[in-house]
Amino acid sequence: RTLRIGLIPGDGIGREVIPAGRRILEALPPSLGLKFSFVDLDAGFETFKNTGVALPDKTVDTLKNECDGALFGAVSSPSTPTKGYSSPIVALRKRLDLYANVRPVKSVAPTAAFPDPIDLVIVRENTEDLYVKEEKTYDGPNGKVAEAIKRISERASSRIATMAGEIALRRRRVRNSTDGVSGKQAMVTITHKSNVLSQTDGLFRQTARTALEQSRFSDAGIKIEEQIVDSMVYKMFRQPADYDVIVAPNLYGDILSDGAAALVGSLGLVPSANVGDGFAIGEPCHGSAPDIQGQNIANPIATLRSVGLMLEFLGQEEAAAKIYQAVDENLSEGKYLSPDMGGKAKTTEVLEDVIKRF
Amino acid sequence: RTLRIGLIPGDGIGREVIPAGRRILEALPPSLGLKFSFVDLDAGFETFKNTGVALPDKTVDTLKNECDGALFGAVSSPSTPTKGYSSPIVALRKRLDLYANVRPVKSVAPTAAFPDPIDLVIVRENTEDLYVKEEKTYDGPNGKVAEAIKRISERASSRIATMAGEIALRRRRVRNSTDGVSGKQAMVTITHKSNVLSQTDGLFRQTARTALEQSRFSDAGIKIEEQIVDSMVYKMFRQPADYDVIVAPNLYGDILSDGAAALVGSLGLVPSANVGDGFAIGEPCHGSAPDIQGQNIANPIATLRSVGLMLEFLGQEEAAAKIYQAVDENLSEGKYLSPDMGGKAKTTEVLEDVIKRF
Ligand SMILES: CC(C)[C@H](C(=O)O)[C@@H](O)C(=O)O
Ligand SMILES: CC(C)[C@H](C(=O)O)[C@@H](O)C(=O)O
Numbered sequence: 190r191t192l193r194i195g196l197i198p199g200d201g202i203g204r205e206v207i208p209a210g211r212r213i214l215e216a217l218p219p220s221l222g223l224k225f226s227f228v229d230l231d232a233g234f235e236t237f238k239n240t241g242v243a244l245p246d247k248t249v250d251t252l253k254n255e256c257d258g259a260l261f262g263a264v265s266s267p268s269t270p271t272k273g274y275s276s277p278i279v280a281l282r283k284r285l286d287l288y289a290n291v292r293p294v295k296s297v298a299p300t301a302a303f304p305d306p307i308d309l310v311i312v313r314e315n316t317e318d319l320y321v322k323e324e325k326t327y328d329g330p331n332g333k334v335a336e337a338i339k340r341i342s343e344r345a346s347s348r349i350a351t352m353a354g355e356i357a358l359r360r361r362r363v364r365n366s367t368d369g370v371s372g373k374q375a376m377v378t379i380t381h382k383s384n385v386l387s388q389t390d391g392l393f394r395q396t397a398r399t400a401l402e403q404s405r406f407s408d409a410g411i412k413i414e415e416q417i418v419d420s421m422v423y424k425m426f427r428q429p430a431d432y433d434v435i436v437a438p439n440l441y442g443d444i445l446s447d448g449a450a451a452l453v454g455s456l457g458l459v460p461s462a463n464v465g466d467g468f469a470i471g472e473p474c475h476g477s478a479p480d481i482q483g484q485n486i487a488n489p490i491a492t493l494r495s496v497g498l499m500l501e502f503l504g505q506e507e508a509a510a511k512i513y514q515a516v517d518e519n520l521s522e523g524k525y526l527s528p529d530m531g532g533k534a535k536t537t538e539v540l541e542d543v544i545k546r547f
Numbered sequence: 548r549t550l551r552i553g554l555i556p557g558d559g560i561g562r563e564v565i566p567a568g569r570r571i572l573e574a575l576p577p578s579l580g581l582k583f584s585f586v587d588l589d590a591g592f593e594t595f596k597n598t599g600v601a602l603p604d605k606t607v608d609t610l611k612n613e614c615d616g617a618l619f620g621a622v623s624s625p626s627t628p629t630k631g632y633s634s635p636i637v638a639l640r641k642r643l644d645l646y647a648n649v650r651p652v653k654s655v656a657p658t659a660a661f662p663d664p665i666d667l668v669i670v671r672e673n674t675e676d677l678y679v680k681e682e683k684t685y686d687g688p689n690g691k692v693a694e695a696i697k698r699i700s701e702r703a704s705s706r707i708a709t710m711a712g713e714i715a716l717r718r719r720r721v722r723n724s725t726d727g728v729s730g731k732q733a734m735v736t737i738t739h740k741s742n743v744l745s746q747t748d749g750l751f752r753q754t755a756r757t758a759l760e761q762s763r764f765s766d767a768g769i770k771i772e773e774q775i776v777d778s779m780v781y782k783m784f785r786q787p788a789d790y791d792v793i794v795a796p797n798l799y800g801d802i803l804s805d806g807a808a809a810l811v812g813s814l815g816l817v818p819s820a821n822v823g824d825g826f827a828i829g830e831p832c833h834g835s836a837p838d839i840q841g842q843n844i845a846n847p848i849a850t851l852r853s854v855g856l857m858l859e860f861l862g863q864e865e866a867a868a869k870i871y872q873a874v875d876e877n878l879s880e881g882k883y884l885s886p887d888m889g890g891k892a893k894t895t896e897v898l899e900d901v902i903k904r905f
Contacts, residue, residue, distance in 0.1 A: 266742040266775075270749055276742060302660035319697060324746035332701030335746040339677060339697055343690030382798070384624040384634060388682035388693040391628055417624075419805035420834075426784065426809035440740070444802060447777035451784035476778075 191224040192503065195252050195259035195470075199233035199277075201477025202487035203262020209489035209540045210260045210471065210496045213512060216544045221508050228255060232277040233264040233477075244277035249284050252468075258499045259470040260492070261463075263477040275322070278463075278472065282315045287463035287470060288345060289352045290315040290442060291498060294449040294459055297520045305430035307452055308373070310360070312353040312434060313442025315463060317345050320439045341389040341438060343396050350397035352464070353377050353436035354406040360433065361409070373433065376412040377401055380421045380437040380445065393438050422448055450474055457488030457529045458520075460495035462502055469502035471495030485535045488527040490516055493543060515546040549582040550861065553610050553617035553828075557591035557635075559835025560845035561620020567847035567898045568618045568829065568854045571870060574902045579866050586613065590635040591622040591835075602635035607642050610826075616857045617828040618850070619821075621835040633680070636821075636830065640673045645821035645828060646703060647710045648673040648800060649856060652807040652817055655878045663788035665810055666731070668718070670711040670792060671800025672751075673821060675703050678797045699747040699796060701754050708755035710822070711735045711794035712764040718791065719767070731791065734770040735759055738779045738795040738803065751796050780806055808832055815846030815887045816878075818853035820860055827860035829853030843893045846885040848874055851901055873904040 194214065198207040214225045230248040237243040243264070252259055261281070267274055281287070289312060296307035323338040354377060361375040379397045381390040394415065401413045416424060418441045425432065425445065429452050437445055450459040459474040473491030481487060497512035519525060525542035526532025534542070552572065556565040572583045588606040595601040601622070610617055619639070625632055640648070647670060654665035681696040712735060719733040737755045739748040752773065759771045774782060776799045783790065783803065787810050795803055808817040817832040831849030839845060855870035877883060883900035884890025892900070 270741070270745060270753075275745070279743060300660075302658075319740075319744060322743065322745075324744065326746050326750065329700060329702075332705075333750060334698065334700045335750045336699075337697040337744050337747040339695040340692060341694075342687060342692045344687075347690075382677075383628070385637060385678060385680065386682065386695050387628060387633070387680075388684050389695040392684065392691060392693045395628075419801050422780070422802055423805040423809045423814060426806065441802075443777050444780055444799075447781040448784065448806065451781045456781060 190222065191226055192257040193226045193228065193255055195228050195230045195248075195256040197230045197232050197248065197259060197261045199262040199477065200235050200265040201263055201479045201482040203233070203264070203477055205482070205485060205487045205536050206473060206489050206492040207260050207262045209536060210492045212540060213493050213496055213544060216547060217508055217511065218547050221511070223505065223508055230259075232261075232281070234267060234274070236277075237274050241273065243274055244280045249281065252285060258468065258503050260496065260499065261470050261472040262492075263473065263475060265477040265479060279320055279322070281470070282463050285465055285468060285470075286316065287465040287468065288314065288316050289349055289464040290461055291356065291464055291502075292442075292446040292449070292459060292461045292474060293494075293498070294446070294453055296453045297458075303429060303452065307429045309429065309432040309449065310356060310434050311442055311446045311449060312349060312356060312436045313446065314345055314349040314437070314439045316439070317342060318439035339386075339389055341393050343392060346393045346396035347400045350377070350379070350400035350436055351403075353434050354401050354403070354411060357411045357434045358406070358409055361411075374412055375410060376414055376433040378414045378416055378421070378432060378435045380416050380418050380435055380441050382418050382441075384417055390438065397436060418445075421445065425449060426452070446474060455488065455529045456491070457527065458490050458494070460491050460498050462495060462498035464502045469499045471499035485537060486528050487536050488529050489536050489540050490520070490527075493540070511547060515543045518546050519543045548580065549584055550615040551584045551586065551613055553586050553588045553606075553614040555588045555590050555606065555617060555619045557620040557835065558593050558623040559621055559837045559840040560833075561591070561622070561835055563840070563843060563845045563894050564831060564847050564850040565618050565620045567894060568850045570898060571851050571854055571902060574905060575866055575869065576905050579869070581863065581866055588617075590619075590639070592625060592632070594635075595632050599631065601632055602638045607639065610643060616826060616861050618854065618857065619828050619830040620850075621831065621833060623835040623837060637678055637680070639828070640821050643823055643826060643828075644674065645823040645826065646672065646674050647707055647822040648819055649714065649822055649860075650800075650804040650807070650817060650819045650832060651852075651856070652804070652811055654811045655816075661787060661810065665787045667787065667790040667807065668714060668792050669800055669804045669807060670707060670714060670794045671804065672703055672707040672795070672797045674797070675700060676797035697744075697747055699751050701750060704751045704754035705758045708735070708737070708758035708794055709761075711792050712759050712761070712769060715769045715792045716764070716767055719769075732770055733768060734772055734791040736772045736774055736779070736790060736793045738774050738776050738793055738799050740776050740799075742775060748796070755794060776803075779803065783807060784810065804832060813846065813887045814849070815885065816848050816852070818849050818856050820853060820856035822860045827857045829857035843895060844886050845894050846887050847894050847898050848878070848885075851898070869905060873901045876904050877901045
């Protein structure tokens with residue numbers, strides 16, 4: 190089978206890590222029976238500066254009509270407000286209805302601060318909340334006032350919670366087959382702030398709970414837990430090993446996933462996938478890092494893992510597992526690490542070290 | 548001078564720590580020339596269950612008409628949505644226009660994870676953002692939809708940033724007088740998400756910047772920095788020693804301060820003050836902790852430090868400094884620590900150990 194993959198490097202180090210993503214797909218063992226074809230697509234702040242649009246229609250149309258999946262690098266945000274510019278990845282998530290942003294965070298090795306292995310995943314709603322970007326500004330009695338809408342729907346809350354439940358099931362299955370002994374409780378933690386936002390976050394909380402109470406989750410022993418978002422951040426930093434799947438509205442998910450990344454040492458390790466029905470875009474969680482661009486020192490691991498995630502959500506679990514395993518081996522051996530990990534290896538050296546483990 | 552202090556224990560361990568707060572005020576050295584009188588006031592979920600209102604008008608009126616400051620313990624949130632209940636502390640902040648929530652976070656001793664001393668303060672806007680609690684729910688084509696308003700005003704953004712600048716000035720002055728050598732850069736970091744919320748968070752960002760560019764801050768060498776909220780959480784966990792004053796809209800401030808608390812070991816250490824013009828309410832950052840209530844094991848340190856903060860904002864810096872120093876001595880000696888800190892001391896034992904250092 191040939192999968193057609195859109196490549197959207199974006200800005201900065203996106204242009205170094207996305208080629209690494211392409212390369213690992215091409216290097217997958219032939220025994221998997223997978224073939225790939227690629228199409229290069231534009232988006233980002235550079236694109237905006239050149240053409241006046243950050244996300245060209247051609248990019249969206251090609252993804253919709255030709256592609257099975259895609260890889261997205263990173264985009265630079267303008268350092269001063271720039272008229273007409275708005276984030277292409279946020280737009281892409283909405284235009285392709287990629288309603289879930291899945292961000293697994295896994296520790297490499299025990300540390301003094303975190304002796305127990307961290308292995309959690311944040312499942313972030315990806316289409317609504319404050320990201321609907323409906324804002325207005327008006328003159329009040331004491332100067333300007335601006336308002337934004339936070340929108341939470343039953344539909345989006347239900348499908349993201351269902352996705353979280355399915356991910357909990359899949360993770361439990363994989364855990365049981367690899368280390369039948371781990372004994373980690375399969376659990377989904379619903380994050381919200383319904384003590385203040387009783388209607389919006391109250392709807393998220395209640396809908397997520399109902400979705401997760403479905404018998405296929407409860408019969409399989411998936412526990413449901415809740416945390417208020419501020420307390421979730423606190424707990425995530427105090428006892429990260431206790432968590433499995435965390436489901437959250439868009440903005441809390443954004444904040445929690447950067448927080449979780451800090452726990453495992455570097456944003457350069459943390460992948461994500463933007464997932465819709467039958468489509469997935471892999472995207473490293475890090476930014477465009479203009480300070481290190483062009484030096485071949487960006488950490489490609491987040492992108493390689495994002496390739497794995499994309500494959501997983503395209504139904505290619507075996508190929509995904511190959512990538513995860515090769516990456517884990519690279520990290521635990523620790524011979525070829527990029528500078529953010531305290532190593533000296535170039536982007537391409539890390540990549541080749543991962544590939545040679547296939 | 549006699550200061551009249553309202554005491555609002557609220558629920559759970561609030562009823563154990565607020566008496567400790569009263570006791571430390573009474574125990575302050577007479578040489579300070581301060582006297583206190585107290586008035587007990589109701590608020591909280593218990594109050595709601597007994598009377599149908601969580602924040603009685605009498606409490607608000609007494610604070611307004613009779614008091615110079617107050618101490619607030621903690622309130623329990625109902626575990627299921629409860630009609631008519633809404634958080635009394637959120638209401639109190641708005642009704643008394645306590646527009647700043649000031650949350651200093653300071654490490655006790657270097658740890659393996661954080662070898663450099665952490666000493667930062669989060670200055671959280673306390674009256675608007677999503678906390679305006681203007682919500683509505685309607686039927687959409689695919690089920691219920693709920694919306695909340697996030698409101699950001701120029702006026703509130705400007706005064707909170709000015710407050711942050713003033714706190715940075717005061718901190719620098721205190722640092723210079725106690726350890727002329729620390730060399731820590733005085734700095735205010737503006738936290739926002741204007742890459743997504745260009746109008747609301749854009750207004751916060753721009754207004755805060757303008758307020759902090761006033762010559763009395765810039766002439767004193769207060770640096771202005773910015774961080775997008777997700778990246779702020781990441782950086783706060785990676786390099787907390789780099790930060791001094793962090794100013795943020797209400798909700799980000801709420802999340803960031805719980806995150807910062809996790810860095811220094813326990814929420815039981817972290818104080819706050821809700822500050823308006825000429826009035827301040829000290830409030831420990833922790834919750835009502837019903838699981839440990841009534842056992843005399845709650846950590847009183849957050850409350851004792853909140854008493855210090857309250858005094859600081861009522862212009863009693865010398866008295867505040869006495870409390871901070873006694874608390875720091877208790878912690879660094881480490882002989883009387885409560886169970887959350889790995890110790891065995893009772894609430895009252897920690898309190899007496901602090902007091903005996905006056
Ligand atoms: C760049 C920004 C718009 C984006 C977001 O907020 O979703 C980023 O932080 C992310 O997490 O992918
Ligand atoms: C209890 C809750 C309403 C409150 C808040 O969100 O402000 C608390 O988390 C706090 O930080 O004081």
